[in-house]
Amino acid sequence: MLQLRSIFDVNAVQRFAPGDVVFRSGAQVKNVFLVCDGRTALLRLLPSGQQAMLQRAATGQIIAEASVYAHHYHCDCVAQEPTDLASMPRASFLNALRSDTELADAWAAYLAHGIQQARMRAEIRNLKTVAERLDAWTAEYxxxxxxxxxxxxxDEISVSREALYRELARRRSA
Incomplete structure (x- = not known):
């Protein structure tokens, strides 16, 4: 990841407050973002009106890495806490990958890790009970x-807030 971080100007960051929108679904992908400090969430609105959390990007992570290969974003990105983001033009990012095989390998490894994490989150969401989901989440994270x-x-384990709070209360009293 250090190799990927090296191509961003981490001295020129943009600050986002909690709740600030970094980009919206449907917007053209112009930049690639690196979280220098803080945390963001990728959120997609579902037909039911609920939101699905697709990614939580924390310090050192790239936001919406699949969007590097898309023309438009497919979700919203919102800061979850005070967050500093470095950015670079998408075209410059792709050119850097094409011209540096070590950087391209680091990018491939980063993407592979992201796939592993997505699969784990999917497995957690497939568990039947809130307790099982919470146990799996804490075992992993x-x-x-x-x-x-x-x-x-x-949101991340796909349960209601109330169900999570009940499970946490049950664990405190046990």
Whole structure:
């Protein structure tokens, strides 16, 4: 990841407050974004009106990596906490990959890791109970996030906030 980070100007960052929109679904992909500090979420509105969280990108991660190969974004990107983002033109990013095989290999490894994480999230969402989903999530990612971020966790494991809160209360009382 350090190799990918090296092509971004991390001294020229844009600051986003919690809730700020980085880009919207349907917007043309012009830039590639690196999270220098903070966290963002990729959200897609479902026909039911609910939102699906497709990615949580934290410090050191690239946002919406699949969009590097798309003309338009397929989701919204929202800052979840104070977040600093470095960006570079999509065309420059692609040119850097074409001209540097080590960088291209680092990018391929980064994408492969993202696929592994997506598969894990899908497996967690396929578990039947909130308890099973929460156990699998903590086994994979560690400790629970801070209380103010539990809504994001509920979205990530595809349960209602209320169901997650009930399960957490049950665990505290057990």
């Amino acid at each position: 560690g400790a629970l996030p801070d209380k103010g971020q539990w809504q994001g966790l509920a």
